[in-house]
Amino acid sequence: MNKKDSEIIAAVLTQSGYVQVSDEDTADVFIVNTCSVREHAEQRALGFIAGLKHWKHARRVVAVVGCMAKRLAHDIATRFPFVDIILGPDAYRKIVTFVEDSLHGTRILETELTDETYCGIYASSTAVTDFVSIMRGCDNYCSYCVVPYVRGHARSRPFDDICQEVENLVQHGVKDITLLGQNVNEYCHGEVSFAGLLRSVATIPGVFRLRFLTSHPKDLNNEIINAVKKCDTLCEWFHIPMQSGSNRILQLMNRCYTRERYLNLVARIRQAIPCATITTDLIAGFPGETEDEFFETLDLMNTVRFDDAYLYRYSVREGTKASQYPSLPETVVKRRLQEMIMLHGKIMVEKAHEMYGKEYEILIEAPAKNNASRGKTRGNKDVVVHEHLNPGSVANVIINDVRGRTAIGTIKKGA
Numbered sequence: 274m275n276k277k278d279s280e281i282i283a284a285v286l287t288q289s290g291y292v293q294v295s296d297e298d299t300a301d302v303f304i305v306n307t308c309s310v311r312e313h314a315e316q317r318a319l320g321f322i323a324g325l326k327h328w329k330h331a332r333r334v335v336a337v338v339g340c341m342a343k344r345l346a347h348d349i350a351t352r353f354p355f356v357d358i359i360l361g362p363d364a365y366r367k368i369v370t371f372v373e374d375s376l377h378g379t380r381i382l383e384t385e386l387t388d389e390t391y392c393g394i395y396a397s398s399t400a401v402t403d404f405v406s407i408m409r410g411c412d413n414y415c416s417y418c419v420v421p422y423v424r425g426h427a428r429s430r431p432f433d434d435i436c437q438e439v440e441n442l443v444q445h446g447v448k449d450i451t452l453l454g455q456n457v458n459e460y461c462h463g464e465v466s467f468a469g470l471l472r473s474v475a476t477i478p479g480v481f482r483l484r485f486l487t488s489h490p491k492d493l494n495n496e497i498i499n500a501v502k503k504c505d506t507l508c509e510w511f512h513i514p515m516q517s518g519s520n521r522i523l524q525l526m527n528r529c530y531t532r533e534r535y536l537n538l539v540a541r542i543r544q545a546i547p548c549a550t551i552t553t554d555l556i557a558g559f560p561g562e563t564e565d566e567f568f569e570t571l572d573l574m575n576t577v578r579f580d581d582a583y584l585y586r587y588s589v590r591e592g593t594k595a596s597q598y599p600s601l602p603e604t605v606v607k608r609r610l611q612e613m614i615m616l617h618g619k620i621m622v623e624k625a626h627e628m629y630g631k632e633y634e635i636l637i638e639a640p641a642k643n644n645a646s647r648g649k650t651r652g653n654k655d656v657v658v659h660e661h662l663n664p665g666s667v668a669n670v671i672i673n674d675v676r677g678r679t680a681i682g683t684i685k686k687g688a
């Protein structure tokens with residue numbers, strides 16, 4: 274979401290004649306887009322902002338934007354007097370005015386949450402892959418999560434506006450588009466449901482691959498699974514954050530599903546689409562998690578054998594419900610995360626070996642070492658291809674080597 278928001282900010286500034294530069298010495302405006310999801314991200318952002326004190330001078334502007342700017346606006350203003358602009362995630366439309374005001378000495382602090390969806394702002398792209406934001410905010414209030422407090426309530430972007438952005442990206446050569454939202458399954462605008470949106474966007478001329486991120490297990494229904502099954506351009510990849518394998522912990526997390534319901538969802542996806550890849554997010558050491566409950570998460574990992582997983586240790590977020598629960602000792606949380614990482618690594622190596630000898634359609638994204646290329650399967654798995662191929666090209670590749678958890682292949686002869 275932050276990457277997409279940075280593109281929105283860049284698009285607003287570019288439309289007003291600003292030019293994006295990669296060398297900070299030549300920049301006049303420095304914008305730091307921040308994340309609040311985990312404490313570590315905030316600490317890194319705060320350290321980075323502190324370092325900008327040496328960059329700043331009277332004719333330069335420093336802006337801190339995003340979720341942390343919303344959450345810690347007054348702290349940032351006090352701790353870093355050289356920061357000129359502090360903006361929450363809904364204030365980017367006015368960033369040009371704010372930059373100009375700050376050059377005249379006005380300090381800006383704008384963190385109000387609104388119904389903003391950035392309708393009509395289309396970031397241009399020359400990349401092979403890109404994101405299209407279809408909704409903002411979240412109403413689910415998972416007990417550990419700060420998102421509803423810093424990004425506001427869930428609202429869906431108009432259908433026509435999404436289609437327009439997708440058409441623009443396709444015309445610029447983007448081949449792999451991910452529809453983005455905190456819980457995309459809840460997308461609803463007028464008569465258009467998420468499954469309806471998927472079916473429509475998937476048939477826009479020029480769309481080669483379409484994905485979506487993130488799904489909530491309580492809302493991923495058969496209509497969505499069927500849309501993926503039936504639309505050729507919709508990729509068979511489901512990212513479904515599980516968070517814990519224990520029903521008691523899931524309840525404390527306010528996730529609104531059980532382990533059994535999650536396993537049923539996985540079974541329904543695999544029955545409908547046998548080649549589907551399923552990835553997840555898991556949290557180690559949620560407050561009060563017992564050894565047995567943690568073992569249930571390991572057991573679930575062994576049962577589902579996720580194609581990939583983002584593994585986190587629990588991070589206390591001030592203001593959330595879970596922040597009122599007593600935390601587990603740091604050593605326990607770290608050790609549990611380590612156990613999850615070890616198990617996941619083992620499963621990933623096994624999964625990579627399962628690809629051996631099989632054929633995949635690879636969309637090339639970037640060069641790799643030794644004149645090779647790196648790309649992705651429709652299931653979002655990384656593959657290294659021995660040949661040099663231009664980004665954006667597509668090849669049918671047979672996997673004939675595996676190094677660690679990376680599958681390596683060569684182009685199918687005669688393809």
Ligand code: SF4
Pocket residue numbers: 411412413414415418419420421455456489
């Ligand atoms: S669904 Fe839960 S975890 Fe995801 S953004 Fe909303 S509150 Fe946070």
